[in-house]
Amino acid sequence: MRAIGRRTPRAASAPAYDRTWAGEARSAGGCAAVLLGLLLLIDTGAGTLTPWRAALWAGLAVLLLLVLWPARVSAAPGSLVARGPLRARAVRTDRLVSVRWSDGVAQRLVLRDAEGGRAEIDPRVLVTNPPLWRLVDAGARTSVARGTLRCGETALRQVSARVDRETARGVFRASGLG
Missing domain, CATH: 1.10.287 (Helix Hairpins)
Structure with missing residues (x-):
């Protein structure tokens, strides 16, 4: 109790x-x-x-x-799911093989796993939702440790830097310093 x-x-x-x-x-x-x-x-x-x-x-x-219509993104340990209006796409974050930025007008982060899963998400979703980012980051670190993530560490570092920057801004705003 x-x-x-x-x-x-x-x-x-x-x-x-x-x-x-x-x-x-x-x-x-x-x-x-x-x-x-x-x-x-x-x-x-x-x-x-x-x-x-x-x-x-x-x-x-x-x-x-x-x-x-925005994709509804959710994450659990080892997985990320992006549900769009017509279908859902899931990837195993602990079995990632690549993470890259997509070319185009809208900035997208494309994640691919060893099972062939692929998901595209707006990186702002990860930046504005630190708990979501922590789960994705933990899975990506597992992928790096296992040696499955061959391409994308730079993209993950860029997202991590953006998350850290926005978190710091939020702390400064909340404390009245920014």
């Missing part, structure tokens, strides 16, 4: 989740709703709204929602 007033440390095997996902999902839904509302308002004002055009605008809003 737990004594009242004592805090027990969080279990090392507890999963971690992206705390910012709900806000990003609301923003994506809001953007899609605003687009649909504006298109319907403009079409109605012009007197050209028909059921077919309304369906077209609704389809366009759904497409925007799918594009903007």
